[in-house]
Amino acid sequence: MNKSLIDIFVEGAKKGLHINLNSIIPNLVMAFVFIEILKITGLLAFLGKVFAPIMAIFGLPGEGITVLLSAWLAMGGGVGACASLFNEGILTKEHVTILIPAIFLMGAQVQYMGRLLGTAGIPSRHYPILLGICILNAALSMLVMRFLA
Amino acid sequence: MEENKQHSPTEPTKLTVPWYGFVSLIFAILFFSGIFNNVSGGLKALDFSALLGKFGSVQGTNGAATIFTGQAGLGARDGFLFALSLAPSVMLALGVVEVVTNLQGLKAAQKLLTPILRPLLGIPGITGLALISSLQSTDAGAGMTKSLREENQMTDKERLIFCQFQFSAGGTITNYLATGSALFASLTVPIILPLIVLFAFKIFGANLMRLYLKRFSEEEVK
Numbered sequence: 001m002n003k004s005l006i007d008i009f010v011e012g013a014k015k016g017l018h019i020n021l022n023s024i025i026p027n028l029v030m031a032f033v034f035i036e037i038l039k040i041t042g043l044l045a046f047l048g049k050v051f052a053p054i055m056a057i058f059g060l061p062g063e064g065i066t067v068l069l070s071a072w073l074a075m076g077g078g079v080g081a082c083a084s085l086f087n088e089g090i091l092t093k094e095h096v097t098i099l100i101p102a103i104f105l106m107g108a109q110v111q112y113m114g115r116l117l118g119t120a121g122i123p124s125r126h127y128p129i130l131l132g133i134c135i136l137n138a139a140l141s142m143l144v145m146r147f148l149a
Numbered sequence: 150m151e152e153n154k155q156h157s158p159t160e161p162t163k164l165t166v167p168w169y170g171f172v173s174l175i176f177a178i179l180f181f182s183g184i185f186n187n188v189s190g191g192l193k194a195l196d197f198s199a200l201l202g203k204f205g206s207v208q209g210t211n212g213a214a215t216i217f218t219g220q221a222g223l224g225a226r227d228g229f230l231f232a233l234s235l236a237p238s239v240m241l242a243l244g245v246v247e248v249v250t251n252l253q254g255l256k257a258a259q260k261l262l263t264p265i266l267r268p269l270l271g272i273p274g275i276t277g278l279a280l281i282s283s284l285q286s287t288d289a290g291a292g293m294t295k296s297l298r299e300e301n302q303m304t305d306k307e308r309l310i311f312c313q314f315q316f317s318a319g320g321t322i323t324n325y326l327a328t329g330s331a332l333f334a335s336l337t338v339p340i341i342l343p344l345i346v347l348f349a350f351k352i353f354g355a356n357l358m359r360l361y362l363k364r365f366s367e368e369e370v371k
Binding site: 003005008009010011012013014015016017019020021023024025027028029030031032033036075076079080082083084086087093094096097100101103104105106107108109112115116117119120121122123126129130133134136137138140141144145148149 | 222223224225227228229231232233235236239240241242243244245246247248251252287288290291292294295298308309312313315316317318319321323324325327328329331332335336337338342343346347350351353354357358361370371
């Protein structure tokens with residue numbers, strides 16, 4: 001071993017700081033602004049009402065749909081929307097616990113179609129089934145978490 | 150040419166992992182599990198949340214204690230301060246992951262995983278390295294999957310199953326421990342539990358794909 005474990009830890013901590021500055025902060029600012037826009041325009045309350053019956057299956061308020069939609073675009077967006085709704089008192093700790101695996105299981109699919117499926121050379125006609133299984137994964141995980149939360 | 154072949158990253162070589170690889174893997178699991186959070190004494194030093202500590206409190210508007218991000222913030226400013234408050238958590242988590250990786254903890258996981266990949270996911274054991282890498286970086290996993298297919302180490306069907314595994318919760322460990330940390334303080338369960346659920350569903354989803362592909366021949370999925 002050339003480097004000491006201390007140097008290696010610092011190396012990893014630098015990576016963490018880089019992710020925080022370049023990915024987490026911009027994504028969370030975006031998500032908090034997004035939720036703020038939805039709130040000011042009244043769209044959040046509207047979405048909350050429309051999706052209340054569906055989200056109730058998973059033990060979540062209707063507003064939870066915004067977390068899933070944001071997650072689908074970017075994991076950081078989903079996490080940010082979830083944190084923002086928690087800060088606003090719309091989601092409780094139980095709700096966050098139910099949502100957290102789903103945010104990742106269906107997270108960033110829009111980006112990963114290119115970055116993963118495209119790079120690995122998967123023909124695009126298989127994308128719908130690949131996407132469908134991820135969304136099913138997310139839905140089932142919320143049912144499981146409902147009992148664990 | 151021959152030399153190149155021997156050093157190909159996907160060449161099946163006998164993987165040897167030193168004892169500390171396994172020790173560091175077990176340490177990582179215990180560290181993030183929260184098992185040691187409620188113990189008193191020295192063992193608490195092995196717990197993620199204990200080492201993460203806490204921010205000092207400041208007085209909020211109504212006299213209640215709050216952390217430096219304050220109470221009742223809104224919009225971009227609130228998002229920024231909240232995101233900034235996550236830096237120590239991400240740095241500690243990735244620092245520890247880096248140490249565990251360096252001590253060959255991930256190699257140990259790969260070694261344990263390789264013989265069970267065929268029964269568990271229906272993909273060849275040689276994908277072990279790509280699978281472990283995909284848990285750290287989606288892009289690394291994608292690149293290695295592409296070269297495994299090009300070297301004919303797996304079939305088109307196996308590639309679809311493997312991609313399904315990677316596609317749901319891509320970059321699992323890094324994304325969960327870094328981005329997910331924003332929600333760790335708001336969980337009612339230990340932070341490792343949602344991670345276990347993630348892995349369970351990654352495996353479940355890949356097996357759904359495996360089942361779905363049974364109806365098709367290799368030619369049909371090309």
